[in-house]
Amino acid sequence: MNDGPRPDPSPPGGQSPDTRAAGREVLGAAAALGRSLGVFAGRAGGGAYRAARSGLQGAVEARRRRREARPAPEPRPATPSRFRSLRAVSSGRPALAIAAAVILLPAMALGLYVLAALVSLPPLGSGAAAPAQRAVTVEADNGKVFATRGSFRGQRLTQADLPPHLAQAIVAIEDRRFYQHWGIDLRGLARAAWRNLRGGGVREGGSTITQQYVRLITLNQEKSLWRKTQEALLALRAEATMSKDEILLGYLDAAYFGAGAYGADAAARRYFGKPAKALTLPEAAMLAGLVRAPSQLAPTRNLGGAKERADVVLQAMVETGAITAKEADAARRQSVTLKTPPEAPPGSNYFLDMIAPDLKRLAGTDGDITVRSTLNLDLQSLAEAAVAKRLDKDGARRKVGQAAMVVLSKEGAILALVGGRDYEDSQFNRAVQAKRQPGSLFKMLTYLTAYEKGFTPDSGVVDRPVRIGDWEPENDDNKYRGPVPLRTAFALSINTVAAQLGQEVGIPAIIATAKRLGIQSDLPAVPSLVLGSGAVSLLEMTRAFGSVLAGRTPLDTYAINAIRGGDPKPVYVRADSTDTASLPVEPRTMMLDSLQAVVESGTGRAARVPGQIVGGKTGTSQDFRDAWFVGMTPDLVVGVWVGNDDDSPMNRMFGGEMPAGIFHDFVQRASALIAKGKARAPVSAARAEAVPATQVAPPPSGTSDEVRGVPSVIDTATLSFRGRAVRLLGVEGQGGHLARQLAAYLRRREVVCAGGGAEGARCTLDGADLASLIVAAGGARAREDAPPDLLDAEDQARAERVGLWGR
The missing domain is CATH 1.10.3810.10 (Biosynthetic peptidoglycan transglycosylase-like)
Structure with a gap:
């Protein structure tokens, strides 16, 4: 595609002419306008004109006859000719003069207005818009096009x-x-x-x-x-x-x-x-x-x-x-098939905003480009749904207005990113742009520094009151446990132990560790840093935890795999970074062990996922203004933050509650997705099409538990076939306008249902699972015990803000 300036589509005669040519054009245009007006007037008012002319001729003839019948007047003294017209107007018909003025003055004003417009006419093509921002087509990690910009x-x-x-x-x-x-x-x-x-x-x-x-x-x-x-x-x-x-x-x-x-x-x-x-x-x-x-x-x-x-x-x-x-x-x-998907899912716009500066840096500013990103559409939908579900359920009660989430692969690819509750309400990316205090989440860097200095998870430290200058850190429960191993102190997030470790290893050493693991924000060299008094971004903290999982410092996080332009040769292809160093094996192993203890027996127990090896760390800033959880599985690193944009306190929200719960909801579904290999297969951008609804084999015809026909709708989970109610399996129905919309959709269409026991029936419409269609359109909720395909459909509907999930 050509993104450069367009030549003027008009021939040379339509460009900047000289003065004489312009004059000829104006005269020609005026003549054309006159012809158009004349033709229009002649056709539109022909009958009225002929009638008026006939009447006028009759009046003139009658007046002539009356004048001839009158006797000749006596001769009058001659009047100078220059006063004759004035006398005719003043003594004859003053109304006619007023009428002429009323008609002629507006006509003269209109003529002057048109003349001014003629004189100031710009040349044809002089206002053609300059090429706007170049087109960018964005593909997911599997090659499916999911967004275009420019x-x-x-x-x-x-x-x-x-x-x-x-x-x-x-x-x-x-x-x-x-x-x-x-x-x-x-x-x-x-x-x-x-x-x-x-x-x-x-x-x-x-x-x-x-x-x-x-x-x-x-x-x-x-x-x-x-x-x-x-x-x-x-x-x-x-x-x-x-x-x-x-x-x-x-x-x-x-x-x-x-x-x-x-x-x-x-x-x-x-x-x-x-x-x-x-x-x-x-x-x-x-x-x-x-x-x-x-x-x-x-x-x-x-x-x-x-x-x-x-x-x-x-x-x-x-x-x-x-x-x-x-x-x-x-x-x-004849069907019309789009070769591009619908507009980008709302939540993915945070990801698109994030990569925009990188595109300018890696691909310049000229020419349309296609970007192969790292975004996994399945994981993105799960992440958005997990955040929306927890905020919808407890956000108002716990005074939590916003949340953010980052999902990294073990190699550092950004697989999913949630920058806020609703992109349409606020485009501020809280995962990347916001700098907040991480609280106890920062203790991971303190303990890793201590492990590199010779401490071990079994090293004993006394939990006791501590005073460092004017600073006296306290534990959240206002209790002191006496001698404890570092593993336990980390799992229970004991503040006094972290403060003592900070004094032992030194604040500058902890800052150096943070920089090695990818923390780029300025960190204050104060004792309270060990408890997270410095402001950092969620992406930075997730990257630091990812460095521990990968054993590389820092983990090279990235969102773009390749960029293609108009030429066959790619504009950019990502190469593995050579600027990273290995994290020492023993300190890394100790840190991973301590992170698992947090989830198994510490403050992060809400993040446990059955059958999964999970480690992580909670964080809560002062006055409950921020709550964090960053956790990891063998394959993923997931960071979660919740809080309020105005920095107002939440209702005693700890990192081990909603943030850990969001992590749990996401990892539980993501692990099952990855294990079953349900990631979308790669397709070319030119052939990317919408994923069809789940197909369900219809039950054998004539079975005793089969019901078929055109149903009426009781609610979006309950259908009625000639008085027999059938409830859809795994669906929590809705009434009102959603039920009316479903009724209109099903009008004169046959539905086939099988089952119908206490758990519900499976129903199909044209071979597609009706429950999945309803839930995916936001017409109903999936029950907690619903089949996985319905839970996936609800996640998709939440992520796309459709139906009852719309805001």
């Missing part, structure tokens, strides 16, 4: 590239008299005004394709009489200097079709993965329908609305004779 600008169309159906569709829906008018369609303006008047609002526009074209390449979108006047005059100029085909091609190159696509070729490639010349009739009709409301009807956002608008375009083509009714019906039956 502006797509395809190839300029030529007459040979223009599919006839696209030209016919645009003319039929936008300007049916395009080939008959001179740039301004007075008949169309009158029709639009009449329909808008009858409809009580603006329902139809009167601008021609030529007017829209000159506005796109020369003027702005300001809604004013001045801009509309200049638009009309420029349309006349364009018609005088360009052919109809040139105007139509220029319009199709400049029009916006939604989803960042400028021009018909870019839209064809963006939506259907093909150049404009390869468009089918239903695809051309869909594109033609977008130009009226591209942002609202973009198929990536509103496929149903785009299809409905395409039907309107097909009907318009039938009315104009471009196609037959039979061809329109065949086009409606």
Whole structure:
């Protein structure tokens, strides 16, 4: 695709002419306007004009007869000629003079206004927009396209590239008299005004394709009489200097079709993965329908609305004779398949924002690019769902407004990232941009430094009151346990022991360890640092824990695997970092042992996952302003933070509660996902399509427990077949508008159900599992004992904020 500046689509005559040429153009445009007005006036008012002329001639003839019948008047003294006209006006008909003034003065003002607009007309093409931000296509770790950003600008169309159906569709829906008018369609303006008047609002526009074209390449979108006047005059100029085909091609190159696509070729490639010349009739009709409301009807956002608008375009083509009714019906039956997914899931925008600076650094600023990222779409959905579920359940009661989450692979790839509760409400990325106090989470760095200095998990330290200068750290429970091994002190997060270790190994040594493990934030060299008084980001802390799991310092975290441009050779391919060092084996092993003790018997017990080896550390800052948990499995490192954007205290929220619970919910589902190998198989970007609904084999026909028919809806989990109620397996139903929407969806459609015991029935609709369809659309919740496919569907619905999960 070409992202550079476009040459002016108009011929040389439409560019900056000299003064004489401009004058000739203005005179020609004025003459054309006069002809248009004359033709319109002649046709529209022909009958009235002829009647008025006949009446006027009769009145004149009658007056002549009366004058001839009167006797001749006596001669009067001669009056000087220069006073004759004045006397006629003053003594004859003063009303006629007033009427003439009322008519002529506004006409003169209008003429001066139009003349001023003519004199200040800019050259055609002088306002063409500069190329916007280049297009970026983002793939997940398996190659599936999940997001696009920037502006797509395809190839300029030529007459040979223009599919006839696209030209016919645009003319039929936008300007049916395009080939008959001179740039301004007075008949169309009158029709639009009449329909808008009858409809009580603006329902139809009167601008021609030529007017829209000159506005796109020369003027702005300001809604004013001045801009509309200049638009009309420029349309006349364009018609005088360009052919109809040139105007139509220029319009199709400049029009916006939604989803960042400028021009018909870019839209064809963006939506259907093909150049404009390869468009089918239903695809051309869909594109033609977008130009009226591209942002609202973009198929990536509103496929149903785009299809409905395409039907309107097909009907318009039938009315104009471009196609037959039979061809329109065949086009409606032909499926239109998008080659791009819906718009990026809302939560993934935090990830996209994070990688944007890296793209400029790694790939420059020129040309469209495709990025293979590290994001795992399955894990991203699980992460968003885990955060949303806990916040929805306990957030208000515990005064927790926000949460963030980072998931790293053992190699440092960022597999999932949640930057906040809702991207649409706030684009601030709390996982990367926020700097908060980690509390006891920082003790991992203190203990690792101690293990490197010769301490072991079995080393004994006394839990007792400690005073370091003016600082007197206290334990959360205000108790002292006496002699304890370091493993126990770490698991129970004893503050006094950490303070003593800090004095033993030295604060500068702890800061050095933090820097080696990837903490880049400034850390205060004060005794309280061991308890997390320095401000750090969630990504930094998760990276530090990942360094311990991987045994490398620091762990090289990354979000981009490769970048491709227009050439076959990649612009960038990530290479393994050579700037890391190995973490000493024995201190690392001791630290991993201590992290497991936190989950097994310490403050992180809520993070335990049956059948999984899990380690981690809790953290709670002063006055309960921040709560953290960073944990790890053999494959993943997961960091969680909860708190409030205004730094207000939560309701006694510890890191071992909601943060550890979010970690547990995520790891439990993620481990099962990874173990079953359910990650989406890699597909090419050009063939990426929506994942179909879960298919369930229908029960054998005629079985005793089978129920089939068109049901009525009691709630979104309960159907009624001729009075027999059937409850869907694993679904917690909803009533109200969600039930009404399901009833409308199932109208006149057969459903087949099998089972129907106490646990519920499995029902299918056209071979797809009905329960999964309902839950995935946000029409119901999945019960806690629901099958895994329903739990996955609920996670997806939560992540995408659809149905009852919408905010």
